[in-house]
Amino acid sequence: MLICHLGTINLQFADGSHYTWTKVTTVVHNLIVGTIWIDNYGDVTIENHKTGYSCSLQFIAHSYFNRGQSRRVTGFVKNSTGVPVAVIEGTWDNYLEYQRLSIDKIPVGEPILIWKTDPLPSNASDMYHFSRFAIELNEMEDGVAPTDSRRRPDQRLMEQGLWDQANEEKRRLEAKQRNKRHAWEKAVREGIILMLF
Numbered sequence: 001m002l003i004c005h006l007g008t009i010n011l012q013f014a015d016g017s018h019y020t021w022t023k024v025t026t027v028v029h030n031l032i033v034g035t036i037w038i039d040n041y042g043d044v045t046i047e048n049h050k051t052g053y054s055c056s057l058q059f060i061a062h063s064y065f066n067r068g069q070s071r072r073v074t075g076f077v078k079n080s081t082g083v084p085v086a087v088i089e090g091t092w093d094n095y096l097e098y099q100r101l102s103i104d105k106i107p108v109g110e111p112i113l114i115w116k117t118d119p120l121p122s123n124a125s126d127m128y129h130f131s132r133f134a135i136e137l138n139e140m141e142d143g144v145a146p147t148d149s150r151r152r153p154d155q156r157l158m159e160q161g162l163w164d165q166a167n168e169e170k171r172r173l174e175a176k177q178r179n180k181r182h183a184w185e186k187a188v189r190e191g192i193i194l195m196l197f
Helices: 132-136 155-158 162-188
Strands: 009-012 020-023 027-028 037-048 056-059 072-078 084-091 095-101 107-116
Touching: 072 095, 084 107, 155 162
Parallel strands: none
Antiparallel strands: 009 020, 020 037, 027 037, 037 056, 056 072, 072 084, 084 095, 095 107
16 A cells, blocks of 8 residues: 655744655555555655755665665755755664764764664564554553543553453453443333433
8 A cells, every 4th residue: 555645744833943844655565465564765855944954855665676775764954055964864763863964075973863763662563563652652641531441441451462351351341331231221111211312
C-alpha cells in the first residue's frame, strides 16, 4: 500500500518562529502475506521562515539489491543565502546526527547526535513493537473517571502482552453485558421498568 502525503505542514510558535515542511511517501509492505513492514522514501524540505535557514533531506527507498541503504536519511542544512552549513545523516528509525561544514563544504569536527530512539522493551514482539513511550501513553493517571476505558481489565491485560488472558476477560465482560441487557429487556417486557423515549 502506497501512502502519498499531499500538501505542506505549517508550524508556528508563539515567539514567531514559523516552519513548513513536506512529508515523504510511505509504503506498507506485505499486507496480505508475510511480516508487515513500512518504508519511507522521498525528499523533504524544512524551512525556517524566521531565520531563512532550510534543511533538505532525502529518505532513501529500500532496495533488495542494496540493503546497506535501508532507512537511510541524508541531507544538508543551508543558511539564509543558500550555502550548506551542515550535513545530516542517519536512519529514520534509529538516529540522526549532524556535522558542521567548512566554507569549502568539508565536514568539521565530530558528528553530533540530534536524535536517537530508546531501545524497545524486551517483550516488544508481543506488543506490536511499540516503544516504551507508545506503551505508556495509555497508562492510568490519578483522577480518571470510573468509566475510562483504561480501567477495562481486558485492555490492561492486552497492554501487558497477555493475549490469552485478555481474550478470556473480554469474553467474560461481553457475556456479563449481554446477561445484563437480557435481564433489562425482560424487566421492560414485564412492566417492571418503563421505557422512556
